[in-house]
Amino acid sequence: MLRAISKKQFDAYCYVRQPIVRVYSREIAWFEAVNRKLLAFIVFDCTDSDFGHIILGRDSRKLFRCISVSGNFFATSEEAYADLETAIIPFINDGQDFYPQGDEVVPPHEIFSPFVKEEKQHPYFKMLANEERFEAARNLIKEIAYSFVDVDGNYIQQFQSDGFDARLWELYLYVYLYNAGFEFIRDEVEIGPDGQVRSVFLTPSTTPTIKTVKSEQHTYKHKTIPSKFFKQPNSENVSAVLYSNAATITTFNRMGKLAGLGSRDIKMIRQGMKAHPDPSSFHPIPFAADVDDPDYEEAWGDSIVMYHNPDALHPVDPFPDISHIIYDEATDEFSAILNPNEIFSSVTFVLVPTAAED
Known part of the structure; x- marks a missing residue:
């Protein structure tokens, strides 16, 4: 009836946790039931030091949300699990696939449903949407998109066409910030970016300093830009620059594979x-x-990697679990807060089995 799953598998489907919940509770075991119609987990209440459970089902947007909370909390996780086994039975046999919560105002974001004519689709989107080797990425992105708020109203259209790279980066940044424990604040934004985030957890660690090499400008092909971006006019309004070379289909493919969303026969x-x-x-x-x-x-x-502006009007505290580069004007040196798991570059070979010839 209940099947235990890993936290990575659970995280691939659940995008509704509020960051503050992590302060006073801790998830300790995760489950799915009825071919993942339902999700559930055992939770430890850090305030009262007891255990309970929560059951989730898809709302009308296909987003997994809470549909049941344990009426009682227990001294042990085993007791909470036994109560969960009983509590989930009515949902298993109710004949429902979705559990509307009354506040859904938009239909599900079906990011791979054709929105753009095939001749205008981005070649990378076609590859992602159709090729067997990217099944894990496709399934993971589909789940993430159900929770994604399309502020501009054209996200899917751009994702499928000429805005594919920028929109994939946006999705990558969104899922990183969510998993890192940030809260999204969109109703406070009137003009400017698509949203703001507020942090809850910070875990920096220090590492070495880097000497600077003077350069007045940078040239690539036929374009030249001045050096020292943070010294350009009005740059004090830019708190930091966030960079990554990993907002790629391949990253989503690996993360989907880790979450069990791809074929076991495909190797990476x-x-x-x-x-x-x-x-x-x-x-x-x-x-x-x-x-x-x-x-x-x-x-x-x-x-x-986050590059911090030393002259920022509003400096940014270090985000968790990423690397940071900070410039000290007094010493003319860069100090680094490095993520010990930092990957500078990589390639992933995806091996797809072929049918044996007679």
Whole structure:
């Protein structure tokens, strides 16, 4: 009836946790039932030191949300689980696939339903939507999109056409911020970006300093821009610049694979360069890993770097689980707060089995 699943599997489907909940409770076990019609988890109440359970079902937007909370809390997780087994039975046999909550105002964001004519679809979107090797990415992105708020009203159209790269980056940033424990604040924004975020958890650690090399400008092909972006007029209004080279289909594919959303027959082998375990080293080390290896781990923030503006009107506190570069004008040096799992670059080989010939 109930099947235990990993936290990564649960996280791939659940995007409704409020960050503050993590302060006074802790999830300790995760489950699914009826071919993932229902999700559930055992929760530890940090205030009262007892255990309860929560059951989730899809609302009319296909977003998993709470539909039942345990009426009693228990001294042990085993007692909470026994109560969960009883509490979930009515939902298993109710004949419903969805549990409307009355506040849904938009239909589900079906990000892969054709919205743009095929001849105008981005080639990467076609690849993602149709190729067997990207099944895990496709399934994961589909789930994330159900919870994504389309502020401009044209997200799916751009995702499928000429805005694919920018919109994939937006989705990547969204899922990183959600999993890192940030709260999205959209109703306070009148003009400007699509939203604001407020942090709840910060876990920085310090590492080495980097000497600067003077440069007045940067040229790429036929375009030249001035150096020292943070010294340009009005740049004090930019608190920091967030950079990542990992907002790619391949990253979503690996994360989907880790969450069990892809075929077991498809193999993914990743190799590249990662941060040296010695914090004083400036040289990365090579790595190679099988994504199916039980010891393989990956997080959304593994390849994100934030460059802080020393003259910012509103400095940003370090985000959790990413790397940070901070410039000290007094010493003319950069200090780094490095994520120990920082991946500088990588390639992933996706191996798809072929049918045997007679």
